[in-house]
Structures are given as structure tokens and as C-alpha cells.
Amino acid sequence: MASTQPQQETTLQVRRVFAAPRERVFRAWTDRKQFAKWFGPSPDHTTVVTEFDLRPGGKYNVEITHKGGDVHKHGGVYREVKPPEKLVFTWNWLNGADDSDTLVTLEFQDLGTSTVLVLTHERFPNAEIREQHSQGWTGCLDQLTKFLS
Secondary structure, three states: OOOOOOHHHHEEEEEEEEOOOHHHHHHHHHOHHHHHHHOOOOOOEEEEEEEEOOOOOOEEEEEEEEOOOOEEEEEEEEEEEEOOOEEEEEEEEOOOOOOOOEEEEEEEEEOOOOEEEEEEEEOOOOHHHHHHHHHHHHHHHHHHHHHHO
16 A cells, blocks of 8 residues: 655755855856765765766766765766756665665755755655755755855
């Protein structure tokens, strides 16, 4: 028997203001070299971007390595690329027990010298996995704040 979970249990939304113009914040997400410099949940992680085809239908793959040796791999397909306003892509862990295909939407709101980023990550199978991603996204956005400063 199928059950429908409440939307809030399967969707995560994070809003963050960055002290940088919208084009710069968007470029940090869409320039392969810049993305690799900041993307990871803490300074103890390094990121290698193994595939980065930034166009609708293009694929991306990322390997995030913790200094302790753990490697996390994820990838997906870009669904929408609308500079500098919006980026939509699928998200799938390539080496974990959670192999569900989720969807990430990034909306970049222009405030002149600063930018509001609204990150919506949806289609989680349950609240526990959503919360794990919440912690990871919070760490990544903290790293992006440092990168942009």
C-alpha cells in the first residue's frame, strides 16, 4: 500500500544571503574551477569535479573526499540553466545506500551588492535523509560564504 508523505517531510528549503553580486554567486556554482574550490560541507573536505557539462541535459559528477579518507560521490543532470537567475539539477548519491533521485533548484535573487540564494532540495524518501542533507547544505553554504568573502 502506497502512502503519501507530507511535503515538508520530503522537501528542504534553505535561504541564505551572500555579500556578493548575483552574477558572482551564480558563477561560483557554474564555473567548474570555482565550484571545486568551495563545494564541500567543511574545510576538511576537498572536491574533485569529474564531469561538468553545464547545459540542460548535461551531466555533472563530483567526488568529495574527507581528510580522513571517506569519499562521497554524487552526480546528476542539469534540467535548467538560466544565468544568473536559476539552476535546476537532479542529485543522486553514486556510492551510498540512498540511491533516490532528488531535485535541487537554486534561485538567485538580486539585491544589488548582495544576493539571496533560495535552495530547494526535494523528493527525499523520508525526513531522516532530508535532515542529513540539511546539515550538508548548511556546511556547503558556509564554505561558499568564505569563498565569496
